Amino acid sequence: MARSWWGWGNVEDAVTGSERAALTARVAALMPRADLTAHEAPALESLSVAAPRVAPPDTLAHLASQELGDRVSHGRGQAFRDVVRNLLGRVADVPDLVVRPGSEQEVADVLEWCAGAGIAVIPFGGGTSVVGGVEPRGLGDYAGVVSLDLGRLDRVLEVDRTSRAARIQAGMLGPALEAALRPEGLTLRHFPQSFEFSTLGGWLATRAGGHYVTVYTHIDDLVESMRVVTPSGISASRRLPGSGAGPSPDRMFLGSEGTLGVITEAWMRLQDRPRWRATASVLFDDYAAAVNATRVIAQSGLFPTNCRLLDPAEAFLNAATATSGGVLVLGFESADHPVDEPMRRALEICGDCGGKAPEAITSTDSSGNAVHEGAAGTWRSSFLRMPYQRDALAAQSMIVETFETACTWDRFEQLRATVLDAAQGAFATLGITGVVTCRFTHVYPDGPAPYFGVYAAGTWGRTVEQWDEIKAAVSEALASTGATITHHHAVGRDHRPWYDRQRPEPFARALQATKTALDPAHILNPGVLIDPAPRGAARR
Amino acid sequence: MARSWWGWGNVEDAVTGSERAALTARVAALMPRADLTAHEAPALESLSVAAPRVAPPDTLAHLASQELGDRVSHGRGQAFRDVVRNLLGRVADVPDLVVRPGSEQEVADVLEWCAGAGIAVIPFGGGTSVVGGVEPRGLGDYAGVVSLDLGRLDRVLEVDRTSRAARIQAGMLGPALEAALRPEGLTLRHFPQSFEFSTLGGWLATRAGGHYVTVYTHIDDLVESMRVVTPSGISASRRLPGSGAGPSPDRMFLGSEGTLGVITEAWMRLQDRPRWRATASVLFDDYAAAVNATRVIAQSGLFPTNCRLLDPAEAFLNAATATSGGVLVLGFESADHPVDEPMRRALEICGDCGGKAPEAITSTDSSGNAVHEGAAGTWRSSFLRMPYQRDALAAQSMIVETFETACTWDRFEQLRATVLDAAQGAFATLGITGVVTCRFTHVYPDGPAPYFGVYAAGTWGRTVEQWDEIKAAVSEALASTGATITHHHAVGRDHRPWYDRQRPEPFARALQATKTALDPAHILNPGVLIDPAPRGAARR
Structure with missing residues (x-):
């Protein structure tokens, strides 16, 4: 299997043939006026990116790559706007280097080099961010940008069968993680839609939601302890089922999106495999x-x-x-x-x-897999194919994207109406036809996590800008009804304007102070959650 | 009912008569050599404390009290060592003033005055801390100490029946809170042993554990949003059932024990009353x-x-x-x-x-209360009487105290053995006879929260120092086995040495930076979690 450089997953799994024909026919039936001409991605070799501005020191050279494919594939996540920009050959912002540490010490060494040299470091797990979380955007004030790929930290180091927990390295992808736990009859049971191509470290850094709807699904609740390499030392929390000793250290790093440190491993709570x-x-x-x-x-x-x-x-x-x-x-x-x-x-x-x-x-x-029947089964298969179909449609000028939130039950009806109105208003302004769907991905006793799908017939070459207008409209709708800008997609760079309004102002200052305490040179994922340091201000 | 100035709860509920005789007989049977002479608390009026060093500004004078009873009862929590020191008339460290704001604005006004005047502020809910959390100890560098009693913020402001949530002021005591929710058929269902005399704000600030053993018991998980007055502004989080937008702002204040801000109200998740x-x-x-x-x-x-x-x-x-x-x-x-x-x-x-x-x-x-029978019922009645019996025994030279922790299942056997050894070793060093008991207060899939009881025959006038030696020994045992210094009793001043070793060093620096960002004059509960500011260093 080969990973697609421009879109979701494996090249071999792309939507083709009869699946594509059926998909196209369904969309054409819904939106008869849509231009569904299929566009092709440019050849990787045809892309032109600037030469790397920085070179690794000799001691780290063996970890670094400046290959075009590496740089391009590490410069984007997997949002609709990422895929379309790739299809259009718009790949301006790519990291100068991709560095692949094989140990915690090598992570620390890379941070030390970059802090000293004023190089931004973007921690990279599976690269499935849908919010611009791994994209080196607006970092012109830095001497360079390193994408720190944790993929070599890919092992389960210890299993405690009695407590049902395992010490797992951050770069492990979902399938490998589950395969390593299966012989013990255990499972992390955390299955985000990105499962196949995302990592434990990414789930932790972005507060991933998981597949299940109630208790023990949010990655936050599955963490016993974490190790995090910060530019000013390693943070190692104690392995505990619960604690009331001060504010939770782990909760500071959960959701920090690579801005405070690099998660290298965690003790995770597991479950017995369902029967x-x-x-x-x-x-x-x-x-x-x-x-x-x-x-x-x-x-x-x-x-x-x-x-x-x-x-x-x-x-x-x-x-x-x-x-x-x-x-x-x-x-x-x-x-x-x-x-x-x-x-x-x-x-x-x-x-x-x-x-x-x-x-x-x-x-x-x-002890095997359940047979899935009826609407449940149909929906589940569709769930796994969605990102591939999204890519196929994106290449046919369709705007196909999702956004998600959470709100209390008393506000849901108003929220959904406001969101649908905002989306339809944006469609009208853009002069396009679109459909918005809604499902719940998680339900809490006090409210649902609604997940919206947008399907609109866009204009080739302009669908990114068209989506950005729709996204801004629905994000305003979320903000105006007091919902969260994200329940489990994270903040990244794309959600910053609404995140900044959502978080309490004193918390923003606390986060900034924490950043300066742990990352005094402000090299870690600048622009995510926190503004990049002003030129020369904080960096050594 | 009148509150005891020196011990737990109401004067009228104290252990007397046949209950006392039976209790004394049981202890005498276990520890025949114990001197169980009952000592009396001194009269409140006989206590001598220093005159207040500070006076409130005219605008706040109507909120302030310098009555002896107020000052003494706000200078201590409800730990064994607090009760015994009261019995011995050792009441040196008391706040200069007790201030009772009636609104969020008045809380902010008090903080502004104190920040400007270099006066330490100790937020005070029900005063049931067992870790020195409300005690003005070691604050000689401050111009004075104000105990900020939130008791007047005692109302349920809104109920959302659909989402099962309520907006509740922080100073509300358990019984009043439950009484206000009962007509709606709702309950917070958070019943710590201190329930009758502790407040919502105190539960939030100290990460209280609640009475139930699994899911929806820890106060952390029952919070939708919080309002916190910090010296540099009000932090108000959005009311959400879940969110993945950056690190959780609420988790920063949960467990902050009054060091970062004063919690004034919270939207809390409720449950239907069990049938x-x-x-x-x-x-x-x-x-x-x-x-x-x-x-x-x-x-x-x-x-x-x-x-x-x-x-x-x-x-x-x-x-x-x-x-x-x-x-x-x-x-x-x-x-x-x-x-x-x-x-x-x-x-x-x-x-x-x-x-x-x-x-x-x-x-x-x-729809009423269940009948409790058998060992369950016996244990439950005993549970509610425990603090009163503790006081009775404390006045009879007994050392009666508890400590608690949490650990993963694989370590529990070793933990319990190490703790029991450490306690017995301390008894031997002290030349006293004692018993240590253990129960689980909470169980998680990955480990229990063991709760230990110590019952030892001490020496009148020395039981505080004797307990401190036992406590140090068992705390070392917890630390050496990687358990937490507290699962739900908080850190306060008493757990600082072990807390400092438990928390990751980068987190300690982050917390310090957060403190400076939110409380630049370092007036809030100095010495808890974080060292007091050096003389004149941080204060304006």
């Missing part, structure tokens, strides 16, 4: 009733693993299910006990709230 | 087997509300149950569904691990 599973999908005629059922289940203490409400547009587009009120995809899993009883109760709640008896309930007792 | 309950107690012949059963249940995903393992000494002393391996007190509760099935499964796990069929299972379906 019992039950899945079902419930159709609703009325979306408000579906939201209500979802809320009651979220507040029930049943702790479903899936409780994913697809609104009618999402159900139609991604689960091929036509409803007037949406589909609630329910799942329960356990390694300890059958889960038919909580599923029965959840379905009873749905019934009480006007949901229709499910088309099929799948209940399994096995 | 179904099941409780049972399982006896074990072998303690290791009991620990194993507890671990398996903690890792089962059954989410018991109680899963409290009492070791044989704890079971004997506090639940009047003689066993060779301890008692596991199990409980399940739900507002949504019957809980017999998870209880059945938990008991099956206990059976598989060598536990004996429970003496009685109590299963109730009601």
Whole structure:
């Protein structure tokens, strides 16, 4: 398998042939006036980027690469706007060097060199950021930019079967991590959509949300301890199931997005591999009733693993299910006990709230994978193909992107209406046709994490700017209703304007002070969360 | 009811008469050589404290008190060493003034005055600290000390029934808070042992653990948003069920113990009042087997509300149950569904691990309180009387105190052995007789939170120093096994030496930088978590 230089995942897995034809036909049916001409990415070799401005010292030279492919693939994340800019050959901002440390000491050595030389360092895990988190944008004041690729820190170092925990290096990708834990019957059970191409360190640095909807899904809650290399020393927290000793040190680094230090390893809480599973999908005629059922289940203490409400547009587009009120995809899993009883109760709640008896309930007792049927199964397959299909459509002038948030239940109805209005308003201003879908990725007792999909027929060569206008409009809608600018996509460079309004002002000052204490030369991922240092001000 | 000036709770609830006689008889049976002469607290009026060194400005004078009773009762928490020092009339360090703001603006006004005048400010909720958290110790470099009593901020301001959340002022005591929520059918369901006399703000500032053993018990997880008055502005976080936007602002203030700002209110996540309950107690012949059963249940995903393992000494002393391996007190509760099935499964796990069929299972379906029977009920009543009995015994030269921690399951056996050895070693050095008991207050999938009780026959007039030696020995034992110095008692002034070793050094510097950013005059609770500012260094 070869990684695509310009888009998601593996070249071999790209959407082609009949899948592409079917996808194109579906979009054409929805948006008959769309120009769906397929554009090709330029050849990598045809790209022109500036020569590296910095060279590594001899002691680090063996870790550094200035190959074009390395530099280009490390200059972007995997957002729609990243993919399209690649398709258009717009690759101006790339790191001068990609450096691949093989040990914690080498991470420290790279930071020491860069701090002394005024070189910005962008920690790089799997490079799946969708918020400009790894892009060296606006760093002209630095002597150069190093992309610090943690990919060689790729091992499970220790497993504690009794406490169900493992010490795992930060550069490990999802599949390798799970493969290493499988012989112990254990799983981290953290499956973000980027799972195949993202790393533990990236999940920790960006507060990844995981796939499951309730308890033990957010990566924050799966951390026992962390090791973080900062420019002013290594931070190592104690391995603890819980603690009340001052503010949590780990919570300072969780979500710090590479601005305070480089996470090198963590003790992570694991789970036994599930044996019992039950899945079902419930159709609703009325979306408000579906939201209500979802809320009651979220507040029930049943702790479903899936409780994913697809609104009618999402159900139609991604689960091929036509409803007037949406589909609630329910799942329960356990390694300890059958889960038919909580599923029965959840379905009873749905019934009480006007949901229709499910088309099929799948209940399994096995150590293998559950069979996924009905809307749940359809939606799940679609979930894994989404990024590939996104790329295919992006090359056909479609604007295909997502954004996500979280809010309390009392505000959700207003939030969704405001967001849909804002998006449609942006479509109108741009003179384009678009659809916005909504699903819940996570549900909390006090509110959902809504995830929106945008599908619009754009104009080739202008879809990045068109998306940016839509994104600004919906971000304003989120801000105006008091929702968060991100539940699990992180802040990066793209969310900064709204993040800055969201965070309390005293916290912003505290974060800045922390930055200066840990990274006095302000070399770590400048521009993310915190402004780059003014020219020459903080750097040694 | 009148609050005791020297000890726990209400004067009218003190241990007297037949309860005292029975308690004394039990202790005498265990420790026949103990001198159990009961000593009396001196009269409040007989105490001599220095005159206040500072006077409030006219604009704040109506909020300030310099009454002896106010000053003395605000100079101490409720630890054993606090109570004994009071009994001995050792009340040297008391605040100069007690100030009771009635609004957020008045909190800000007090901070402004104190920052300008170099006066230390100690935020005071219910004053139940057991770690010297509210004691003005070692603050001679400040112009004076103000105890900032938040007790007048005592209302529930808003309830959002849909999201099950409420905006609650920080000075609200547990019973008033629950009384205000009861008409809505809601509960915060946070019941620390100090519940009756501690406040929401105190729980937040000290990361209180709550009464329940799994999910939604630690106060950290119950917070939607907070308002905090810092000397450099108000920090107000957005009300969110979850967020991935940078490091969590709330987590910076949770556990900050009054050093970074004064929490004035918070939106808190609530729960429906439970209807179904099941409780049972399982006896074990072998303690290791009991620990194993507890671990398996903690890792089962059954989410018991109680899963409290009492070791044989704890079971004997506090639940009047003689066993060779301890008692596991199990409980399940739900507002949504019957809980017999998870209880059945938990008991099956206990059976598989060598536990004996429970003496009685109590299963109730009601909107009222469950009937508590068996060892569970005995232990629960005892739990609520413990602080009063502690005071009675403290006045009879007994050393009666607790300490607590958390560790991963793989280390627990070694931890307990090391702690018991250290305590017995300290008893031997001191030439006294003592017993150490252990129970779990919380269990996580990756480890328990063990809570130890110390009962030793001390020497009147020296029990504080004797306890301090025991405490130092057991704290070293915790540190040497990599456990935390506190799971939910906070750091305060008493845990500083071990906290300083526990926290990562870069985090200590970050915290110091944050302190300077938010509290540039270093007036807030100096000495807690962070050293007081050197004379004149940071203060304006």
